[in-house]
Amino acid sequence: xxxxxxxxxxxxxxxxxxxxxxxxxxxxxxxxxxxxxxxxxxxxxxxxxxxxxxxxxxxxxxxxxxxxxxxxxxxxxxxxxxxxxxxxxxxxxxxxxxxxxxxxxxxxxxxxxxxxxxxxxxxxxxxxxxxxxxxxxxxxxxxxxxxxxxxxxxxxxxxxxxxxxxxxxxxxxxxxxxxxxxxxxxxxxxxxxxxxxxxxxxxxxxxxxxxxxxxxxxxxxxxxxxxxxxxxxxxxxxxxxxxxxxxxxxxxxxxxxxxxxxxxxxxxxxxxxxxxxxxxxxxxxxxxxxxxxxxxxxxxxxxxxxxxxxxxxxxxxxxxxxxxxxxxxxxxxxxxxxxxxxxxxxxxxxxxxxxxxxxxxxxxxxxxxxxxxxxxxxxxxxxxxxxxxxxxxxxxxxxxxxxxxxxxxx
Numbered sequence: 001x002x003x004x005x006x007x008x009x010x011x012x013x014x015x016x017x018x019x020x021x022x023x024x025x026x027x028x029x030x031x032x033x034x035x036x037x038x039x040x041x042x043x044x045x046x047x048x049x050x051x052x053x054x055x056x057x058x059x060x061x062x063x064x065x066x067x068x069x070x071x072x073x074x075x076x077x078x079x080x081x082x083x084x085x086x087x088x089x090x091x092x093x094x095x096x097x098x099x100x101x102x103x104x105x106x107x108x109x110x111x112x113x114x115x116x117x118x119x120x121x122x123x124x125x126x127x128x129x130x131x132x133x134x135x136x137x138x139x140x141x142x143x144x145x146x147x148x149x150x151x152x153x154x155x156x157x158x159x160x161x162x163x164x165x166x167x168x169x170x171x172x173x174x175x176x177x178x179x180x181x182x183x184x185x186x187x188x189x190x191x192x193x194x195x196x197x198x199x200x201x202x203x204x205x206x207x208x209x210x211x212x213x214x215x216x217x218x219x220x221x222x223x224x225x226x227x228x229x230x231x232x233x234x235x236x237x238x239x240x241x242x243x244x245x246x247x248x249x250x251x252x253x254x255x256x257x258x259x260x261x262x263x264x265x266x267x268x269x270x271x272x273x274x275x276x277x278x279x280x281x282x283x284x285x286x287x288x289x290x291x292x293x294x295x296x297x298x299x300x301x302x303x304x305x306x307x308x309x310x311x312x313x314x315x316x317x318x319x320x321x322x323x324x325x326x327x328x329x330x331x332x333x334x335x336x337x338x339x340x341x342x343x344x345x346x347x348x349x350x351x352x353x354x355x356x357x358x359x360x361x362x363x364x365x366x367x368x369x370x371x372x373x374x375x376x377x378x379x380x381x382x383x384x385x386x387x388x389x390x391x392x393x394x395x396x397x398x399x400x401x402x403x404x405x406x407x408x409x410x
Contacts, residue, residue, distance in 0.1 A: 134163030216247020
């Protein structure tokens with residue numbers, strides 16, 4: 001069963017039933033799912049969680065979906081890798097990689113869509129839709145196919161070819177909008193009022209966002225039921241950042257882990273860094289920007305959860321870092337060369353931000369640290385195609401090999 005009880009406004013506290021609505025009727029603030037934590041205590045235990053499936057559904061009691069409505073692609077419980085090679089390179093004591101490139105459509109978006117699509121089916125929707133910078137469209141198309149639903153996905157016109165293909169294979173209706181993600185999102189917000197479709201990141205957004213909490217649950221469980229000292233998380237809307245923090249806090253509130261502090265650091269590309277810019281300026285007023293970066297999955301110029309991300313930074317004692325496109329590419333290569341993890345550009349942003357934060361003294365080298373790698377590198381090959389080692393070309397003979405290999409320094 002689910003222990004979800006209602007939706008509550010994050011601004012005014014107005015409470016409403018568990019309906020497909022995103023904004024408060026009273027103050028237009030964002031709505032969030034609430035739970036009966038008192039009823040969970042003593043029922044949701046380490047043992048009950050460990051007995052569950054090796055997916056996000058091991059945390060079913062903490063998710064706002066009745067089990068019979070699940071759309072299940074075996075999402076989640078992805079590897080948490082101890083990154084000793086990378087730690088030595090960076091001069092760190094304890095570094096971990098939460099590798100969400102291993103999800104069914106190779107990004108963390110499978111977590112949020114698994115919850116949103118399941119709840120949409122519970123509401124009786126037949127069409128699943130989204131505004132996307134790529135990864136979300138891939139996941140919506142896949143989950144709609146699995147759930148026997150229609151998919152309509154809206155994307156910016158200049159999206160990476162790998163991400164367009166990653167949606168098209170599931171045969172959704174793809175709408176390419178001549179504009180940025182923010183233009184796409186505005187259009188979808190209008191359509192959500194005009195059509196009876198489940199837009200996972202608009203009218204079903206309160207449920208969608210809850211899926212990101214599972215990253216916090218998994219990291220704590222995989223570390224032996226403890227929090228790390230600090231987390232480095234890529235930020236687009238800021239929702240992932242806040243929900244990882246919420247997930248760990250919930251486990252502490254339920255008595256499943258110690259309530260030790262965890263510092264939260266947000267990572268953005270300089271070409272789209274409204275949250276990091278606000279943090280560096282010491283303000284909670286976020287100024288929208290026009291994105292210009294290779295990290296297109298993070299290219300949201302007007303982040304819906306930016307204010308709440310800043311509040312988490314303040315509460316946790318963390319901060320934010322913004323990095324350049326060349327730093328992103330260099331870090332994508334470093335991650336692959338040291339730990340064998342091929343991340344998309346957002347992963348490059350995360351590692352580059354860690355490196356910069358260490359160099360600036362913002363991030364502690366001696367602390368237990370987790371970096372969140374949220375998408376696979378085959379989706380953004382254009383970003384590094386000209387930066388990698390080219391094959392050595394030879395004839396099919398031993399002599400040709402020896403000559404070429406020697407010439408290449410082998």
